[in-house]
Amino acid sequence: MKAQEALKLLKEKGYKHTDKREDIINYFSTEDRYRTAKDLLSYMEPNYEGISFDTIYRNLHLFNQVGILESTELNGEKHFRIKCVHHHHHHFICNECGVTKEIRSCPMDDIQGELQNFAIEGHKFEIYGLCPQCQ
Incomplete structure (x- = not known):
């Protein structure tokens, strides 16, 4: 935004x-x-x-x-x-400096089949670690 x-x-x-x-x-x-x-x-x-x-x-x-x-x-x-507003994506977040990297693949694509009788209202997926500069 x-x-x-x-x-x-x-x-x-x-x-x-x-x-x-x-x-x-x-x-x-x-x-x-x-x-x-x-x-x-x-x-x-x-x-x-x-x-x-x-x-x-x-x-x-x-x-x-x-x-x-x-x-x-x-x-x-x-x-x-x-807030990111332009398209659906998730983030890798550096635990040290907080820098983020966009992840375009979404795990919900694989999980939705397992939740067929459930009403999904939202989700959040984040991966934490160290960016190349903080390693």
């Missing part, structure tokens, strides 16, 4: 456009990896003196709920990235 798409979605859902929210969205739209609330706080502090973890977490939760960010848990901590 591009930053302008995210800001438009936020407005469509009835939420205010603020400089902080725009900066958060811009941060995630330029990062091609999962990032933590602490990473975001470090990015925001130089421009927003006194910004709190509460403000960071509140906005991360909102953006996740609205569909601007997606989340995963790495090493016992929640990480976020801008």
